[in-house]
Amino acid sequence: MALVALRNVRKAYPSPDRNGDPIVAVDDVSLDVEPGDVYGIIGYSGAGKSTLVRLVNALEPATSGSIRVDGREITTLPERELRTMRLGIGMIFQQFNLFNSKTVRANIAYPLTVAGTPKSEIATRVDELLDFVGLADKARSHPDQLSGGQKQRVGIARALATSPRLLLADEATSALDPETTHEVLELLKRVNRELGITIIVITHEMDVIQSIATKVAVMDGGRVIENGDVFEVFSNPQNPSSQRFVATVVKGIPSPAELAVLRERHEGRIVTISFRDGDVSQASVFVELANAGLEFELVYGGVNDIQGRAFGHLTLAVRGPDAAIDAALAIIGARVDVTEAA
Ligand code: ADP
Numbered sequence: 001m002a003l004v005a006l007r008n009v010r011k012a013y014p015s016p017d018r019n020g021d022p023i024v025a026v027d028d029v030s031l032d033v034e035p036g037d038v039y040g041i042i043g044y045s046g047a048g049k050s051t052l053v054r055l056v057n058a059l060e061p062a063t064s065g066s067i068r069v070d071g072r073e074i075t076t077l078p079e080r081e082l083r084t085m086r087l088g089i090g091m092i093f094q095q096f097n098l099f100n101s102k103t104v105r106a107n108i109a110y111p112l113t114v115a116g117t118p119k120s121e122i123a124t125r126v127d128e129l130l131d132f133v134g135l136a137d138k139a140r141s142h143p144d145q146l147s148g149g150q151k152q153r154v155g156i157a158r159a160l161a162t163s164p165r166l167l168l169a170d171e172a173t174s175a176l177d178p179e180t181t182h183e184v185l186e187l188l189k190r191v192n193r194e195l196g197i198t199i200i201v202i203t204h205e206m207d208v209i210q211s212i213a214t215k216v217a218v219m220d221g222g223r224v225i226e227n228g229d230v231f232e233v234f235s236n237p238q239n240p241s242s243q244r245f246v247a248t249v250v251k252g253i254p255s256p257a258e259l260a261v262l263r264e265r266h267e268g269r270i271v272t273i274s275f276r277d278g279d280v281s282q283a284s285v286f287v288e289l290a291n292a293g294l295e296f297e298l299v300y301g302g303v304n305d306i307q308g309r310a311f312g313h314l315t316l317a318v319r320g321p322d323a324a325i326d327a328a329l330a331i332i333g334a335r336v337d338v339t340e341a342a
């Protein structure tokens with residue numbers, strides 16, 4: 001059974017000017033998050049990602065649709081039961097949201113104190129959590145004495161305090177530098193693998209998806225426009241909108257502005273070839289072009305690695321008679337994805 005099951009979920013906010021149309025932040029979303037998933041939610045700013053996560057946490061009510069968490073319909077639960085339900089969901093934030101006036105220990109203890117856990121149990125649990133996130137020596141520090149990465153580790157420890165089954169991470173590494181991001185992502189991996197906690201991550205960063213997500217949903221205009229296995233969605237997006245979004249985050253796809261520069265700099269036809277692990281080799285493409293007597297040079301490219309599987313894009317400037325180029329591209333296009341800049 002899915003840990004989180006959304007069916008036709010919609011969230012509309014009243015229009016800022018009273019007579020206008022409502023703002024539909026989440027529009028007819030259906031999604032299943034299975035136990036053990038690290039589910040990435042990606043998309044441009046304003047796509048509805050944060051709203052979706054607030055609905056799962058019941059921080060806001062959905063306008064319509066069904067949201068089941070651990071088999072329970074949460075859209076109809078009274079507030080008192082929602083509070084109990086929320087203990088089973090941890091949340092971490094971009095800005096950490098720690099209490100600066102409290103010590104690290106007190107920050108981590110906070111959800112347990114609110115839940116009325118006996119003091120002796122709290123002390124043991126907080127020690128365990130401090131060890132798990134590697135901050136035992138910082139128990140008495142205050143958040144403003146910690147680095148960004150350490151603050152987020154406190155955030156993670158606090159989110160885990162009540163032993164949730166589900167962790168929601170809203171742009172949790174977006175305020176961190178690449179090295180610290182890596183450290184926090186490694187910790188989130190351990191949360192998933194060692195503690196078996198299901199994670200939903202909202203992010204606009206490819207690194208996050210690449211290193212920890214097992215599944216991904218692309219949102220646009222409140223809708224989930226594509227979802228599934230991370231490698232499939234990133235290496236071969238089907239929806240034109242998700243193709244546009246993926247092109248902005250994966251390596252090797254020239255933007256329209258970059259294409260314009262390439263066209264100016266290089267003679268010939270500008271052709272982008274997309275490769276995926278297990279597809280035909282790049283060499284066979286070069287052999288095909290050479291056999292057709294065409295001249296070509298590599299002008300742009302990049303290779304992405306998603307959990308050990310590679311895919312990439314190579315852009316070539318190809319020169320020769322048009323008919324010969326057309327014939328060679330037709331042969332290559334039958335095996336790999338070929339797009340020619342208009
Ligand atoms: P994302 O997280 O993908 O950037 P959000 O979920 O924050 O997107 O926002 C989706 C849309 O809903 C945006 O148009 C945003 O302006 C609108 N929105 C979000 N929260 C509110 C709110 N509390 N009141 C009115 N509109 C909102």
